[in-house]
Amino acid sequence: MDYNIRKINDKELVEAQTIARRTIRHSYTAFFSEETINMFIDSGAADEEFVKHFEHCYVLANEKEILGFCIFYENFIDLMMIDSNIHGKGLGTTLLQFAESKIAEEGYERMRLETFLENKQAVSFYLKSGWSIIKSQKEEGLNLERITLEKSTV
Incomplete structure (x- = not known):
């Protein structure tokens, strides 16, 4: 699969937001x-995250479409998703390694992210x-556990 990772552009905002909603x-x-998910999506919080951190958003894309995205700033990976239609192809690993290398290049010795303990797929990954x-x-x-994960950049 041929793809690249680059900063998001204005034309891709709606597509990235759509992928986030579908993947959530x-x-x-x-x-x-389902009710909680619908309330969260309907609140606009997921869409707003892209607007709030637009300058820190990178997309993994091929010539036709966005396959995933990652929002990170300082030493914190805020949001990372691969389109749920293409999970299991190693793209998450590629995107995570990209974010990790960028954080390391900025000189941080440790990096962090958060997820829910109940999100078994993400925790395992x-x-x-x-x-x-x-x-x-x-x-x-x-009634969920929010966990913070950390990794050394050195």
Whole structure:
């Protein structure tokens, strides 16, 4: 599969937001109710994350479409998703390694990210990629554990 990773452009914003909504609906059903997912998506919070951090968003794309994206700033990976239609092809690893290398290039010795402990697929992916869980706390109102993972850049 031929693709590249680059900064998002204005024309790709809606496409990236659509991928995020689709992937949230697909991947989060294992630990969120459909009602909770719909409330979150309808709130616009997922779409707003792209607007808020547009300058920190990179897309993994081929000639025709966006395949995934990653938002990271300083030493924090804020959001990373591969389109749920193409999971399991190694693209997540490629995108994660890209973000890790960019954070290392900025001179940070450690990098962080957060996810839910109940998001078994993501937790397994990060642990296999050399990340370690350093913190866990109950997420208010959701009955879920938010975990912080960390990895050395050196």
